[in-house]
Amino acid sequence: MEKILKISGVPVTELAKQYGTPLYVYDEKRLIQQCQSYKQNFVHPDFTTEVLYASKAFSCVGMLRLIKEQDLCVDVVSMGELATALEAGIDANRIYFHGNNKTLEEINYAIEHNIYHFFVDNLQEADALKACIEKTDKVLSVMLRINPCIEAHTHEFIQTANIDSKFGISIYSRDEIKVLIQSLKTHKQIVFEGLHAHIGSQIFEKEAFIKEVQTMFSFIKDLEQDGYSCPKLDLGGGFAIHYTDQDQPIPIHEVCQTILDACAQQQVDQKTHVKTIMIEPGRSIVGEAGSTLYTIGFSKQTPHKRYLFVDGGMSDNIRPCLYQAQYDADVATQMDSRKDQKVCVAGKCCESGDVLIPEIKLQPFSQGDLLIVYSTGAYGFSMFNNYNRNLRPAVVFVKDGKSRLIVKRESLEDLLKGDVR
Ligand SMILES: Cc1ncc(COP(=O)(O)O)c(C=O)c1O
Secondary structure, three states, rough: OOOOOEEOOOOOHHHHHHHHOOOOEEEEEHHHHHHHHHHHHHHHHHEEEEEEEOOOOOOOOOHHHHHHOOOOOOEEEHHHHHHHHHHOOOOHEEEEEEEOOHHHHHHHHHHHOOOOEEEEEOHHHHHHHHHHHHHOOOOEEEEEEEEEOOOOOHHHEEOOOOOOOOOOOEEOOHHHHHHHHHHHHHOOOEEEEEEOOOOOOEOOOOHHHHHHHHHHHHHHHHHHHHHOOOEEEEEEOOOOOOOOOOOOOOOOOHHHHHHHHHHHHHHHHHHHOOEEEOOOOHHHHHHEEEEEEEEEEEEEEEOEEEEEEEOOOOOOHHHHHHOOOOEEEEEOOOOOOOOEEEEEEOOOOOOOOOOEEEEEEEEEOOOOOOEEEEOOOOOOHHHHHHHHOOOOOOOEEEEEEEEEEOOOOOOOOHHOOOOOO
16 A cells, blocks of 8 residues: 555645645545436436435535536525525526525525525415515425424434424424415415425435335325325435445435335325425535545643644534544555554644544554545535634545645635724
């Protein structure tokens, strides 16, 4: 094995020298492969299908240009994500607007920019949307986010469909939902298109998705019996990825087949008339394609631990602090050595909880070596924060031995730009 790790043919030392560290590095071919895998496998003779990239996982103009080239739709949850998608040249008709508390400013901005697809998350939002659209002569498509009340086996902070979830209208509020659908269907400027559900993130069990499909089809049957057709069903995202060797995610082709076969079976069993099935993968498109490079700084020994400090931390990757997310890593400049050094990888932020990996065996290292943390491509850059006024790292894409800058490293000038003096 070579001493210096290469990503897509580019030595990490070259990347660190050219762009500085911390650095978010994406393998562009891998991003494309993931998109293609969803496009090719999420197809079924009984349905039309659509794959929406959940851009919250990693949103910037460069990434969304890639999504446009791969011909995926995009889901956004804020004016910022929406503006990024538009700036990347995504067609307004291929953008879907999510969110449990869209502000009037955001709704109006979306309407102004000809966004057609809205997910309505709660009863009050439907009223707000109606009031906004009535001030125009436009028409909107609406799908309702239903909370199917399925508890997937994932961390409670990334479950989104337990009974007390803040997202969606509970499937147990059937009468309220029917009244709402009736009011949407009879509105002159709204086309009611169907239902949406999303049961959580980093889900490993096929059974959870099958349960979701069964629950939603049985609900659609109930609605159809009352005369409400639901031509579209969006089943959300949540497909798990590999962070450490304890993770065994379902391969994309299997997850797609499982979901679509379950839909086809339910369509027959429930005698429903669903035409389109949609999914919204985020993490599984970008997660494993991305890594973070850090420079190793000081280290210290305490009675029970040996700390390795890096030049980033909870500001560039808050997931370990937020929900005990686990990661694998290597000393990327000592790849030919044995991983026999037990350390705790901690960041540079003023918080005891600023630990990226509580315990890991790594290659022997010295100050100035580079550390690579794998599978940081989802919810790393997008959850960046300026705690301690740390500067946001650059983002680069690498492909076939070449790197290109996607997001510039934040400068002190950028950092201070909004401060009124
Ligand atoms: C509505 C919705 N769709 C899609 C996603 C993407 O999930 P993931 O990144 O796990 O695929 C999320 C994430 O929480 C979500 O809330």
